[in-house]
Amino acid sequence: MSDISKPSDAAADSTGPWLVIKKAAGRLLDWFVIQPVMVRLTVLVLVVLIPATAIYSFTLIQKQAAVAEQVKTMTVAGQAGEGVWELNDKLPVVFGSGSLLSFLESKPVERITVVYEPLLWNASERIILIESQGRQYAYYPSDMETRIFTDKAVTAPWGAKLAFIPRSELKPGGVALFERLDQRFAGARPQAGKDSWKAGVSGILSATLMLGVLVFLYLQLKGQFKSLKFIEPAQVHGSIDDLVGMDDIKAEVAQIKDQYERGAAYAEYGISKPFNVMFSGPAGTGKTKLASYLAKELRLPILFHSAANLETGFVAGGSNTLSRIMAMAKRRKHCIVFLDEAQDLFMKRGGRRKFDDDTANTLLSVLDGVRSKNDAEIIWIVASNFNSESMEMDEAMLRRFQMKVDFRMPNREERLAIIGHYLSQRADKVLPDLDLRHLVDVTEGRSPADLETIVNQAGITAVQAGEMIAAATLMQAAERVLVGNVNTNTTQERARDRRIIAVHEWGHFLVDLEHERKLPNSNWAQILADMKTIKISLKANPRTNALGFVFHKQGSNLLKTKSDIEHDVRVLLGGMANEELFFGEEGTTNGAHNDITRVTQLLHHAVGEMGMYRKTRLNFGSLVKDSRRSGEVDEETRNIMEAQSERLYAETKAVLAQLKPLTEHLVGKLLEAGEMSLSEALYQIRSFEAKAA
Secondary structure, eight states, X not given: OTXXXXXXHHHHHSSSHHHXXXXXXXXXXXXXXXXXXXXXXXXXXXXXXXXXXXXXXXXXXXXXXXHHHHHHTXXXXXXXXXXXXXXXXXXXXXXXXXXXXXXXXXXXXSEEEEEEXXXXXXXXXXXXXXXXXXXEEXXXXXXXXXXXXXXXXXXXXXXXXXXXXXXXXXXHHHHHHHHHHHHHTTTOOOHHHHHHHHHHHHHHHHHHHHHHHHXXXXXXXXXXXXXXXXXXXXXXXXXXXXXXSOXXXXXXXXHHHHHHHTHHHHHHTTOOOXXXXXXXXXXTSSHHHHHHHHHHHHXXXXXXXXXXXXXXXXXXXXXXXXXXXXXXXXXXXXXEEEEESOHHHHSOSSSSOHHHHHHHHHHHHHTOSOOOTTSOEEEEXXXXXXXXXXXXXXXXXXXTOSEEEEOOOOOHHHHHHHHHHHHHTTGGGBOSSOOOHHHHHHTXXXXXXXXXXXXXXXXXXXXXXXXOBOHHXXXXXXHHHHTOOOBSHHHHTOHHHHHHHHHHHHHHHHHHHHHHHTSTTOOHHHHHHHOOEEEEEOSBBTTTTXXXXXXXXXXXXXXXXXXXXXXXXXXXXXXXXXXXXXXXXXXXXXXXXXXXXHHHHHHHIIIIITOTTSSSOOOHXXXXXXXXXXXXXXXXXXXXXXXXXXXXXXXXXXXXXXXHHHXXXXXXXXXXXXXXXXXXXXXXXXXXXXXXX
């Protein structure tokens, strides 16, 4: 695009006072364009009034200063003791009639005393006493008379008889005299004296207005800075290369960049719609980071805002916020607007709260394809944590996005690269040649954000222990992040519960172990590599309210056979089956609640949705979803599920019955140790079998 600055220009503007001024001016303009018309007019009026009142105040001050200088020119020098600076209060005082200048021209003058008092800043009040023929005649000259009086004093014969006395230096008798004169001349002050208060009020008003406007703008901009602000490309740290893996997703973003930079070429092929992009996918997969890196690549400012925070609690709050965002974006002409957590905006309209629909309708109009040639060219990126395949979405909203980028969880190779990338950032604190394969297996189905959290937690643990980051540190961090914090005290004094938990967990483990041992070419090394169990623990887990847990790998097989599903069901039923073998049917506990729930879901998936154990392959589950009776299962499906559950439970119980002595041995070892890793468990099993043989 023609208005995209060169990299050198961006680098030049990225630092220094000019950038600060530019950012402040930009924020001020952003605030101005999103305000209602009345607020804009009020601000404009204040902006005009502030300099106008300041200029008026300055003019009055200058005028009063000139008058004060004129008064000072009436001062004459005198020797000490000559009484020049003293008021002759022995003569009677009368009020002069007529003009001051006429009196001076027509009457003999013995002495002219000018008594002045500062009123405000450089403005002064003047009373003139003229000694003539045994009396003192009091005058309060106007501004014009003062100017003429001053000019004539230079050449007139009476000019040498002037005495200039500050009122503050008067003796008590003179002060009493001038109090009476003040009352007499109260309504005859010259214009300069009358205007002196105007200068003060004007100056105070100007300063007050300026201070008020500055405080108002500060509060407004402070609130705006928290909610709506554009980030300049130079403020974005990192680059798109920091997103390890995700090559397919970065290729989609490269297409956006190419279409933006070569808009004219695309327009020749009829591709001239606005840039509306939808990011969808699980949380933590890098949607926000990728949007910021795209802004940096295109050298465009970007605004981040959560769609969940559009609503302000007032009517039309969400639509008004979108309108303000649009106004700020149009002012920049070329920019990126990123709306995150926009799930609600993609849901079908109608049947919800009305203001939610108002917000969605406003966004539809903003994203509309009808634009004028002179309109802003804005890239709208709207992100959500689901896509059109996983949830029913508004068709009108979907049509506004000609480009959809679906984010996903990283695969095995990408997880290895991501973990290696985060470890490389602290390479001097990491042991060399770490074997990360185990950690990669554990983090199956985890997002890049989860992987970063695990590496950071490993760093925290290493700092606290004063050690380097090792493979064991990473596994400990993975357990802390994926399972949660655990404690021993909760179950330490509950011997009965600890034994039940141990029996229950070994039931799961041994069913899985027997399955692995029956596979072709099975050996202990292969079992150690293939089994999902990593650790069996009797420590309480507050996250799940469990008194013990099994830390295991996530399964990587997306396609499951009927045999795989049955094995998963047997493993889940192993806990309760083992409890029944050791404590009788009356001794089974509700600790198997989650296991039974998952068994029910697996069997319903197999029978009701996949048609397994039926002659026909029909998905009755799809009919249930559309039915109002979504919580009910048809009688045939229920009967099949119950029959298969009974069969699989009986098979599981038969397997565990043969392993009861081994279970007793493993329970004792687990009660002693508190927790056991997979390698320790396999060692105990091999030792027990060797002794039994």
